Amino acid sequence: MYKIDHLSVSQVSTFSRCEFQWYLKYVEKLSYPINSALIRGNAIHSGLSLIYQQKKESGKFNPDNVLDAAIELVNKADETEEVIWDTDKDTIRSVSVNALNQYMESGITTKIKPYQIMQIEKKLEITIYTPDGDAVKIVGIPDLVLTDKVIDFKTKSRKPSGIDTDFKFQTAFYTTVTNKPEIQIQYLICKKQPETVVMDIGSDDSIRKMSRLIFIKTYNKIKGALTSGNFLRVFRLISLMIC
Numbered sequence: 001m002y003k004i005d006h007l008s009v010s011q012v013s014t015f016s017r018c019e020f021q022w023y024l025k026y027v028e029k030l031s032y033p034i035n036s037a038l039i040r041g042n043a044i045h046s047g048l049s050l051i052y053q054q055k056k057e058s059g060k061f062n063p064d065n066v067l068d069a070a071i072e073l074v075n076k077a078d079e080t081e082e083v084i085w086d087t088d089k090d091t092i093r094s095v096s097v098n099a100l101n102q103y104m105e106s107g108i109t110t111k112i113k114p115y116q117i118m119q120i121e122k123k124l125e126i127t128i129y130t131p132d133g134d135a136v137k138i139v140g141i142p143d144l145v146l147t148d149k150v151i152d153f154k155t156k157s158r159k160p161s162g163i164d165t166d167f168k169f170q171t172a173f174y175t176t177v178t179n180k181p182e183i184q185i186q187y188l189i190c191k192k193q194p195e196t197v198v199m200d201i202g203s204d205d206s207i208r209k210m211s212r213l214i215f216i217k218t219y220n221k222i223k224g225a226l227t228s229g230n231f232l233r234v235f236r237l238i239s240l241m242i243c
Contacts, residue, residue, distance in 0.1 A: 002027045002226055004136070004219065004222060004223065004226075006125070006136075006138065006139050007136060007137070007138055007215055007218065007222075008140060009140050009169070009173055011026060012215065012218045013169075014026075015218055015222060016218070019225055019231040019232045022231070023225070027226075031081065031082075033081075033082040033083060033084045034081060034082070036083065036085050036086050036088075036089075036092050037086075039074055039077045039083060039092055040087075040092050040155060040190060041155040043070040043071070043074045043077075043092065043093075044070060044100060044153070044155050044190075045143070045153055045155075046069045046070055046073045047067065047069050047070040047096070048100070048103070048143070048153050049120055049143070050065060052112070052117055052120050052144055053120055055117065056117040056120065058114075063101075063104055066100055066104065067097050067100060067101070070093075070096045071093055071096070071097065074089060074092050074093045074096060075089075075093075095190045095194075096190075098194050099188045099189075099190050099194045100188075101194075102188075102195060102196065103194075103196050106196050108186065108196060108198070112146065115147075116146045116147045117144070117146060118145045118146060119142070119145040120144055120145075121141055121142075121143060121144075122141065122142075122145070123139055123140070124139070124141070124142065124177045124178065125137055125138060125139040125177070126138050126176065126177045128212055128215060128216065130216050131216075134219070136215065138177070138215055140170070140174060140177060142174045142178065145178055146180075148180065148181065148182065149180050149182035149183060149184055150171070150174045150182075150183050151183075151184045152170070152171060152184070152185050152186070153185075154167065154185055154186070155187070155190055156189055156190065157190055158189065158191065159187070159189050160187055160197065160199075163185060163199055163201065167185060168201070168207075169210075169211060169214060171185065171201055172207045172208060172210060173211045173215075175207065175208060175211075176208045176211055181202070182200060182202060183200070183201040184198060184201070185199045187199070
């Protein structure tokens with residue numbers, strides 16, 4: 001039988017949306033074509049990662065290198081996996097470049113000093129224990145860990161009215177594993193006139209407890225489904241996992 005080696009934020013999100021999709025992805029190892037919106041997000045993330053890698057190493061970054069990294073990712077996206085280009089490559093390249101240019105010109109990068117940058121896209125893990133005594137390894141990869149906060153980058157097509165439930169859960173885990181008091185989400189809005197929206201989230205014990213509870217509930221549900229072989233084909237919100 002499949003053994004639960006670890007849980008990640010993405011695993012919990014997938015299982016909360018559809019148990020059967022989790023089964024196909026993580027047990028049967030089936031892959032699905034990705035769409036162009038995901039390529040756009042990955043391209044922008046690659047540029048953002050390079051900004052802070054270069055800034056950590058030399059105190060500054062090269063904008064041309066940043067844009068080249070994003071463009072290269074788009075160009076090579078379909079070399080390693082199947083992509084559904086519901087938006088053409090040229091448009092994805094252009095949107096990614098425009099979003100990164102706006103971000104670099106916004107002044108956000110100047111607020112982060114090289115000495116504050118601790119980790120960039122590094123896997124972190126903790127172990128939690130269920131009431132039955134099972135040890136569950138939890139892993140995640142925050143985008144940027146500073147001395148005083150964790151920053152996570154998100155791309156969207158329109159300005160958010162608030163922070164999505166999935167993001168709140170994700171950031172709750174990051175505050176737990178890094179022991180940082182604050183989480184900041186930087187939304188890069190990919191539209192005709194791109195913009196960056198910054199949202200700060202405080203951290204407290206109630207948020208950490210909620211994160212831990214969701215992981216334990218998910219672990220127990222997966223364990224039960226693996227034993228029974230019954231994976232529901234339903235969609236639900238991650239917030240319902242604690243019910």
